[in-house]
Amino acid sequence: MAETRFMKGNEALGEAAIRAGLQGYFGYPITPQSEVVEYLALQEPNHNYVLIQAESELAAVNMVYGAAAAGARVMTTTSSPGFSLMQEGISYIACSELPCVFANIVRGGPGLGTIQPSQSDYFQATKGGGHGDYHLIVLGPNSVQETVDHIYLAFELADKYRSPVMLLSDGAIGQMMEKVVLPDPIEYKPDKPWATTGKTPDRERNIITSLFIQAEIMEQRNLKLQEKFKKITENEVRYEEYKLDDVEYIIVSFGLCSRISKKVVDQARESGIKMGLFRPITLWPFPTKPIEELASINSVKCFISVEMNAGQMVEDVKLSVNGKKPVYFYGRTGGIVPTPDEIINHIKENLL
Amino acid sequence: MLQEMIFAGFGGQGVLSMGTLLAYAAMKEGKEVSWMPSYGPEMRGGTANCMVNISDEPISSPIVSEYDVAVVLNQPSLKKFESRVKKDGILIWESTHIKEPPTRKDITVIPLPAVEKATNDLKNVKVMNMLLLGALVKLKNTVKKESLMIALKDTLPRRHHHLIPLNEQAINLGMSLV
Incomplete structure (x- = not known):
């Protein structure tokens, strides 16, 4: 049931993910994002998602990759230095066309930088971030309420386009408390015939990969991705x-x-x-x-x-x-x- | 009507809790609220503050540079925020520990010996922040006292609920002192 609460941005983000049908969360604490991990860890016994505190952001992003390939509704969250560490995995995920959600609660960089809020990861978020020609759908929430709404939207868009979607938030929105109306929980039933859920006799193997050694095949994958990015550009602009x-x-x-x-x-x-x-x-x-x-x-x-x-x-x-x-x-x-x-x-x- | 406020003091004095309670109480009255902490590399004994905005309309910026009300609990915060109180605004300051009083003449300055009163009258120095909050609510009519009581009940962990009557006494005492 929809419910009004007074929440921190980070906690509301975690709660929204749960309500949006989260099945797997893999993350690593980093200020100013740690409350997301804490909140989801605290709530885990009451829900049916898997939560793993990974040994690093590299591990976390690859766990997201694996679980998304298996068709689960998955998410990770981090802050700037952690998001840099994830870039290799995100590029693989984008090429493999896997739906999943990232949130970067940005802090000031470059380098290890500061823990205070910043928007200095805009280039990284919107221009690719990792190697290769790809984009994430990037949402920029400006309140605790919109953080919640964008998590729902992010999961929806991720599934719709088989694409990673990210929230580019910041330390202030993560740390501040506001009134928030939490939407009704979704009973999530994945419809992902491409997922690696175990081969059955009636179909071919599902293969998820980002490796296409032959240039012609790799170009075909690129054209397919570009076609998708064009469709997203035509349909999903919000302002x-x-x-x-x-x-x-x-x-x-x-x-x-x-x-x-x-x-x-x-x-x-x-x-x-x-x-x-x-x-x-x-x-x-x-x-x-x-x-x-x-x-x-x-x-x-x-x-x-x-x-x-x-x-x-x-x-x-x-x-x-x-x-x-x-x-x-x-x-x-x-x-x-x-x-x-x-x-x-x-x-x-x-x-x- | 928009009220922009700051609560500042040492970490551990309860400045973040004061802001939280007030914002929560206002939300329960149907108002728009934002609560923004200073979340630097801070620790117990270091300085802490939170900005609280309460309004009938959606709040634009949760971060502002001047305040209608400042509640300051230590000398460094007084030094930092006295100049940022809006003209005709209110500055409430804890006068047991702060030795150098504010000097501005174009704002309402309210000294309140909250530490001394909490220690002597209520036998618990920890509720001195509630005295200051009571004073603020009395002066500004930001929220009803009943809403603060609801806020205490909803935001305090159950194991601390036996302290609610003491907090109420502190709020009442704060209200009676201004």
């Missing part, structure tokens, strides 16, 4: 528009930054500046067309990408705007979260 009627200055922001930017927009509007917010919800596929359309509006003066990194999504904004309007950037790095005041001051001093 939010806020106060964009009559707009002159458009902030583009995702995740936690979009919440802060919303306040910036409200403050700007109070002082008579025609500002609005465009928020990509799917970071891949990126909402290129809607941004391009906004760039074509005469009254729009410029775009400002506000991020918690040194300027990553701004590249996708520029590609979408395609030279029609100037695109600026404001960001903080290293785990610093910009405040509404500093963003609006920066805009007033430099752009107005």
